[in-house]
Amino acid sequence: MTMELTPESRLAAHCELAQQTRDLMDAVALTEVKEDELLAVTAELAALTERLRAASRATPLPFDISPDGNLRHLGNAVIGGANPMALPLVVEMDGLTARAEVTFRPLHEGPPNGVHGGISAMVLDHLLGQAAAAAGFPGMTGTLTLRYLRPVPYGTPLVATAEHTRAEGRKSWADGRIALPDGTPLVEASGVFVMPTAWLGRHPGT
Numbered sequence: 001m002t003m004e005l006t007p008e009s010r011l012a013a014h015c016e017l018a019q020q021t022r023d024l025m026d027a028v029a030l031t032e033v034k035e036d037e038l039l040a041v042t043a044e045l046a047a048l049t050e051r052l053r054a055a056s057r058a059t060p061l062p063f064d065i066s067p068d069g070n071l072r073h074l075g076n077a078v079i080g081g082a083n084p085m086a087l088p089l090v091v092e093m094d095g096l097t098a099r100a101e102v103t104f105r106p107l108h109e110g111p112p113n114g115v116h117g118g119i120s121a122m123v124l125d126h127l128l129g130q131a132a133a134a135a136g137f138p139g140m141t142g143t144l145t146l147r148y149l150r151p152v153p154y155g156t157p158l159v160a161t162a163e164h165t166r167a168e169g170r171k172s173w174a175d176g177r178i179a180l181p182d183g184t185p186l187v188e189a190s191g192v193f194v195m196p197t198a199w200l201g202r203h204p205g206t
């Protein structure tokens, strides 16, 4: 049997590699195998790393348009399927609102048995930014304010939401939160997004 080789099938293979790498990272964070096994696995991984470095890019995969016509960013640290650091978050847009279901993993531990506050901030930064962009005000995060209300658990399905609230010139504002499925908020965020001067003229209304 001949495998069909297309740019999309290669990207799919890259995403599978990233997912396998996530599984590996989870296993590394939790392993209890003996030292000789740790050393053996480390040596195998070093060899695999060299195989991947045989042909390398300077930067992760950029924005592109997927076959279904949507903008995607496979190299992104939060949503990028080809980036092993990404959860990856799958964001649903509904008008000016962004929503994503998220289950953090032990790998994301900050305080004992809880998610690191910086990981929560990263997710909310992205979600607020995506809500602002959906409203027609894409920008760089200028200020992000977090209120950590309750510890964020891992291994539990949670819901992250954000909405664009207003805009003024190059600045736009968005609010968001990570909550339990029953709506109990765990972390709340407010952000100011500023469209850099260099982006002016590239977006409608600028």
Ligand SMILES: CCCCCCCCCCCC(=O)SCCNC(=O)CCNC(=O)[C@H](O)C(C)(C)COP(=O)(O)OP(=O)(O)OC[C@H]1O[C@@H](n2cnc3c(N)ncnc32)[C@H](O)[C@@H]1OP(=O)(O)O
Pocket: 071, 072, 073, 125, 126, 127, 128, 129, 130, 133, 139, 140, 141, 142, 143, 169, 170, 171, 192, 194, 195, 196, 197
């Ligand atoms: C798949 C699809 C996904 C698509 C959606 C993707 C979503 C991605 C979301 C993740 C986004 C990120 O992580 S971005 C990465 C983290 N952020 C950064 O690296 C930003 C680094 N900082 C910068 O590049 C710059 O400082 C900027 C762009 C923020 C501002 O520079 P500037 O453009 O020269 O700003 P400047 O002229 O001085 O000011 C313009 C106006 O903004 C205000 N302003 C300036 N800086 C700030 C600030 N930090 N916080 C608040 N407000 C500020 C000023 O008071 C002024 O208001 P007034 O006088 O007009 O009233």
